[in-house]
Amino acid sequence: MKSLTLLPVGYPLRAKSEDISPFLTTDDPTLFQHYARSQWTGLIVKEGDFLFDSLLFPDYAFRAIIVKPNESQISKNTEIVLFSEETPDPPITQSQELVQLSDIIGQEQAKEKCQVIAKFLKNPDLVQSVWAPRNILFWGPPGNGKTMMARALSQTTSYTMFLIKASDLLGVYAGDGARKIKNLYVEARKKAPAIVFIDELDSIALKRSYQSIRGDVIELVNALLGEMDGVEKNQGVVTIGSTNQPKILDSAILSRFEELIEFKLPNAEERKKILEKYASTSPIQFNAVQWNFIVQETQKWSARDLKEKIIKNAIHNAILQENSQISLADIKIIMRKTTTLKESLPHYS
Ligand SMILES: Nc1ncnc2c1ncn2[C@@H]1O[C@H](COP(=O)(O)OP(=O)(O)OP(=O)(O)O)[C@@H](O)[C@H]1O
Ligand SMILES: [Mg+2]
Known part of the structure; x- marks a missing residue:
């Protein structure tokens, strides 16, 4: 075998009451390589296999x-790497899209809250105080600006924002999700003041009765609870969750969210x-359209x-028909x- 990367996964078999296993790390990759070769040389391994430690941490598992x-034998020359906890996971990304708060129509309550959050994050004294916003939930029907x-x-540059989709936290392997949450907050604390925005939270933080479908989700939710509580020093990190369905959370x-902000469907004026707004940026002109009719x-x-559904489709249609204008x-x-x-769609609301 040429090379092997091992992910420390802890003790997959443990008594129910036992805590989630420690994440193993090393300061000396060469030493770890010697250690790994000394116990696993000769073993035929394929991706996804578990390797159990029999020396320092009996039964500790690596994946x-x-x-x-793939599927080859570990030799004295195999390069063995321990997957590092420090390696940031790909879903932890910083937003690049340019949107201003003023581009958002309506949702005044949410805008005000965001201004408060921004003010706290810009002020080092305020952000350390117990009054700093900590966990906020955006909720409401799809497509209204969460x-x-x-x-x-x-877009404010004085702090870092981590925008992640909750479903990206679910890993392939048991313990992956909990580890990703931990990494995410380690990174956020390093870069504090920071915002962690967890989009589509309902895809992971379901009621306990649903979680049993995937055992690792329970670990993930527990890890998230720990971070939201701030068992560890967590000053300067604000968590914003987003969901369509708070009822199933x-x-x-x-209960960790101190404020639930509703994103409502737009009223007639909005x-x-x-x-x-969107018609004004269209490459094809909307000709004297009476918007009031459409609003009704x-x-x-x-x-x-x-x-x-309206502006974009109208533009596409005009392009197809080679129309130079769009009419009511x-x-x-x-x-x-x-x-x-x-x-015609059964559950569309
Ligand atoms: N209040 C708004 N003002 C202007 N444009 C909006 C507004 N809300 C949504 N949009 C437009 O609709 C798009 C989709 O909105 P967004 O992704 O923010 O919805 P969401 O509330 O996060 O929905 P979901 O619950 O499905 O994730 C935005 O990128 C924007 O172009
Ligand atoms: Mg969204």
Whole structure:
């Protein structure tokens, strides 16, 4: 075997009450390589296999995550690497998209909260105080600016923002998710003041009864609870979660959020502003469209619906038809098509 990367996974077999296992690390990769070769030379390993320590930490498990070539024998020359806890995981990304708070139409309560968060994060004394915002939940129906608000918040350069999708935290291996949460907060604390934005939180932090479907989700939720409580020193890190369905969230997670901010469907005035805003950036001109008519017909439509289903489709249609302008009649046709599609979908609301 040429090379082998090992992920420390702890004690996969343990008594129920025992704590999640420590994450093993080394300051001396060469020494670890000697140590690993001394006990596993001769073993044939393929990706996904577990290797159990029999020397210093009896039964501590490592998972072979990269084996080159796959399914080969460990020799005295195999390069053996311990996957490092310091290695940041790919989903921990900093937002690049340019959106300002002023681009968001409506959602005034959320905007005000974001201004408060930004003020705290810009002031080193304030951010250390017990009054600093800590855990905030954005909730509401899809497409009304939760993720957009997080992006806008990340545009201020005086702090770092970690934007992650909760489903990206679920790993392939047991313990992966908990480790990713830990890494995420280690990184956030290093870069404090910082915001950790966990999008689509409901995909992991489900009620306990649902969690049993995936055992590792329980570990992940426990890791997240620990970070939200700030058992470790956590000053300067604000967590913002986002979900469509707070009702299905784990009650322990839900109770950690000091504030639940609702993102509502746009009202008539906001719908008009949204339509006008996106129409104004269209490459094809909207010709004297009476937006009031469309506003009346689009109750319960989200901002995303208005942008994507009306404005975007109207532009695509005009391009296809080689029209140089878009009229109200064109939009009516598009809306009729969209509405029919909506009605034909069983659970669309
Ligand atoms: N309040 C708003 N003002 C202007 N544009 C908006 C607004 N809300 C949403 N949009 C537009 O719709 C797009 C989708 O919105 P966003 O991704 O923020 O929704 P979300 O609330 O995070 O939805 P989901 O719950 O599905 O994740 C945005 O990128 C933006 O173009
Ligand atoms: Mg979103």
